[in-house]
Amino acid sequence: MKIGAFSMSLAVAxxxxxxxxxxxxxxxxxxxDPDHGYLIMKNGDALVxxxxxxxxxxxxxxxxxxxxxxxxxxxxxxxxxxxxVVAKAGYDVEQEQGGEDGPASFxxxxxxxxxxxxxxxR
Numbered sequence: 001m002k003i004g005a006f007s008m009s010l011a012v013a014x015x016x017x018x019x020x021x022x023x024x025x026x027x028x029x030x031x032x033d034p035d036h037g038y039l040i041m042k043n044g045d046a047l048v049x050x051x052x053x054x055x056x057x058x059x060x061x062x063x064x065x066x067x068x069x070x071x072x073x074x075x076x077x078x079x080x081x082x083x084x085v086v087a088k089a090g091y092d093v094e095q096e097q098g099g100e101d102g103p104a105s106f107x108x109x110x111x112x113x114x115x116x117x118x119x120x121x122r
Contacts, residue, residue: 007049008061
């Protein structure tokens with residue numbers, strides 16, 4: 001299954017302090033908007049999303065249709081097909097958003113309770 005770019009999405013208490021910390025580690029902002037409470041930080045192929053006031057906890061994020069540079073991929077599995085596989089395997093699917101095509105997302109949890117966001121932007 002092709003689930004796209006991987007990033008860690010962190011719920012942060014102070015976006016500016018978190019940005020400064022990750023910049024110390026060599027990350028730079030590649031997307032997001034501090035005025036809207038989030039930044040996407042990149043160092044090589046490593047992506048970390050910093051989100052203030054959007055999530056209760058940290059989560060793993062996959063973006064079908066994007067590579068690690070947020071560039072469109074020609075070959076990827078649609079988020080709805082991924083959701084169907086997850087649900088048919090017996091895992092809970094939560095917070096579904098989107099229509100029959102285009103951008104959509106859902107949340108699931110791994111067996112240890114870690115939150116997984118599958119978030120397709122195209």
